[in-house]
Amino acid sequence: MTMRRKPPACLFALCLLCSGCDHAPSIDIIGSFFPVWMLCLSIAVVLAFVVRHFLVRFKLDSEVGPVALFYPSVVVLLTSLLWLIFFR
Numbered sequence: 001m002t003m004r005r006k007p008p009a010c011l012f013a014l015c016l017l018c019s020g021c022d023h024a025p026s027i028d029i030i031g032s033f034f035p036v037w038m039l040c041l042s043i044a045v046v047l048a049f050v051v052r053h054f055l056v057r058f059k060l061d062s063e064v065g066p067v068a069l070f071y072p073s074v075v076v077l078l079t080s081l082l083w084l085i086f087f088r
Helices: 007-021 036-057 067-087
Strands: 026-029 032-035
Touching (some): 026 036
Antiparallel strands (some): 026 032
C-alpha cells in the first residue's frame, strides 16, 4: 500500500510558517515607528482619566467598587477597543 500525503495538512503547516512574514503593526509618528498598542494604551489612559472625571462629577465614583481593579480594567478595555476599531 502506498502512503499518500494529506494536502490540507501540508497547506495548514505552510500557512502557519508564512504567517510571521506580515509587517509589524506600527505607525509613523514624526519619523519614528511606534507599535500600535503603545499608541492605543496612551490614548486609553487619557480616556480613563476622562471616565474618572465624569464619575466624580456625577458622584458615582463610590459606586464603582474597588478602585484598584476598576480603572486598570477600564484602561485594558479601552486599549482593546481602540485597537480593534482603528487597526483591525
